[in-house]
Amino acid sequence: MTRRAWWLVGLNILVPGSAQMLAGNRKLGRFGVGATFTLWAVIVLGVVLYFVWPTGVYTIATTSITLWVVAAVLLFYAVLWVILTLDTLRLTRIVKTLPSARAAIAGLATVAMVLFAGGAGYAAYLATTAGSFVGDVFSAAPPEPPVDGRYNIMLLGADAGPDREGLRPDSITVVSIDAATGEATMIGLPRNLEYVPFAPGPLADKYPNGYGADDGCEVDVCYLNSVYTEVELMSPDMYPNAIADGSQPGIEAMRDAVSGVTGLTIQYYVLIEMQGFIDLVDSLGGVDVTVENAVPIHTDETFTEVSEWIGPGVVHLDGWHALWYARSRHDTTDYDRMERQHQLQEAILEQSNPANVLSKFQAVAAAGARLVETDIPQSTLGLFVELATKTKELPITRIELTPAMDVDPEYPDYDYIHQLVADATVVATPEE
Known part of the structure; x- marks a missing residue:
């Protein structure tokens, strides 16, 4: 019974649904195995498309409707993996296994369930967040073609x-x-x-x-x-x-x-x-910039009183200090500000x-x-x-x-x- 329990838990991890096909509800098992193979096929297809047609993959992955669909699918798999894992633990008849192995069997099944279902749930959360962001920020207008390439x-x-x-x-x-x-x-x-x-x-x-x-x-x-x-x-x-x-x-x-x-x-x-x-x-988490000449932070609207200085040297800036670094006017020109603003833009992109x-x-x-x-x-x-x-x-x-x-x-x-x-x-x- 102990060896049987290990085999069932292992099969549930490798091919969710296979434990039910061998020792439980075969209808549930066929559904689980079919869902597993479908997921594998989608992943393989995605990888192939990424190398053959990356623009299409990026387009699918950055469309709000697609992201919400992905989130729904991931939630489905998260729930399915929880159901299959709990049913697998039932099938192991853990009370009939060796007492010394019970905790390990239950622990392995639980860890796998948390990793798979929890990972899918977190990925669904990221997909819904991304879907909301894309829908809120970007328009539904038709694209403009490049001009002169x-x-x-x-x-x-x-x-x-x-x-x-x-x-x-x-x-x-x-x-x-x-x-x-x-x-x-x-x-x-x-x-x-x-x-x-x-x-x-x-x-x-x-x-x-x-x-x-x-x-x-x-x-x-x-x-x-x-x-x-x-x-x-x-x-x-x-x-x-x-x-x-x-x-x-x-x-x-x-x-x-x-x-x-x-x-x-x-x-x-x-x-x-x-x-x-x-x-x-x-x-x-902030941004790192190299400051050649110290930049002041002002305390008044006339830009004459200075409360602190940014730099010189390599400086880690939070948002408030980064904004001051981009906007400071004290003893500087608009062209200096332009240079600092573009420096911040590039630093954020790189980091x-x-x-x-x-x-x-x-x-x-x-x-x-x-x-x-x-x-x-x-x-x-x-x-x-x-x-x-x-x-x-x-x-x-x-x-x-x-x-x-x-x-x-x-x-x-x-x-x-x-x-x-x-x-x-x-x-x-x-x-x-």
């Missing part, structure tokens, strides 16, 4: 505060990604660019010679980042379909402005709320490995839902995940449209800027 995404780091009316983008970046290789170019745009040209549309009609070039604009200063505020607060009717399309009038105005500055077609945007940025960094994201997945997903607003559709997530795996293996080209690259924000030469961007985003052609 590239996807161009506008990243806006926005901040709303008591010292300003509405929300104003303080960090403006375009990430241009080669649709075939994943090679990425990051283009940093100073928020104080003047006389901004616009892509064809309502703002180009209103400001044909550049933003504020003729008779000024409707806000205090006619900078690039003022475009959002003007349209969102003063002229939202310029973009009447923005909200229905999953965007905002101010966002669409910034899209036209950034496209006019860079000469690129902007397919998608990502708006990052800087206060939510704190939660994201904290959820990842967001699967281990720390999975271990804190709920917090990361919750922070992301509060942090990010975007019009990237769910149907393109698989493609972008695949491209991201390629991008991470390649050096990122960075262009800062600052005086260091002979760009004068007060009197910018936009033909020159267009050429800079074009040279940096040429899609490489295969060698003959």
Whole structure:
């Protein structure tokens, strides 16, 4: 009876349902074995597809409906493994086994049940969390095709505060990604660019010679980042379909402005709320950066009193300190801030490995839902995940449209800027 018990428990671990087929309810056993073989077949098929058609696997794994289906299936298997294990323990007739073996037999069966059923339950929990995140953040709109072989995404780091009316983008970046290789170019745009040209549309009609070039604009200063505020607060009717399309009038105005500055077609945007940025960094356990020159944290709104300094040297930053590192204005320039912001972006990308994201997945997903607003559709997530795996293996080209690259924000030469961007985003052609 002891050997029989060990065999039944072992079979239940190797092929759930087989113990019932040998010594119990064969109908339940056939159902358990069939479910087990089905799961194995799905796993093998998934592995094969991953190597043959990875984009399809990524797409399936990043669709909210699919994630909820996966969660339901995993919960089914968790319950099935609990039922089969408890029934297997009944079949062992453990009271008829050797007293010295009873605890080990029951312990092995229990540990296996906790590992299998508990693992499936936890995976279902992750799938539901991911499904909620994908559904809350990403749109159901149809995907946009690449333009000239590239996807161009506008990243806006926005901040709303008591010292300003509405929300104003303080960090403006375009990430241009080669649709075939994943090679990425990051283009940093100073928020104080003047006389901004616009892509064809309502703002180009209103400001044909550049933003504020003729008779000024409707806000205090006619900078690039003022475009959002003007349209969102003063002229939202310029973009009447923005909200229905999953965007905002101010966002669409910034899209036209950034496209006019860079000469690129902007397919998608990502708006990052800087206060939510704190939660994201904290959820990842902080971020490490190398600080060349100490950066102050201020105690007042005039940015003159300093409470503490960040750096110099390698510093581990929590969310609050990371936000200060990105925003500090004391004895610094907008171009220094741009450099620090891009440094943080790259550090977070490099340090967001699967281990720390999975271990804190709920917090990361919750922070992301509060942090990010975007019009990237769910149907393109698989493609972008695949491209991201390629991008991470390649050096990122960075262009800062600052005086260091002979760009004068007060009197910018936009033909020159267009050429800079074009040279940096040429899609490489295969060698003959």
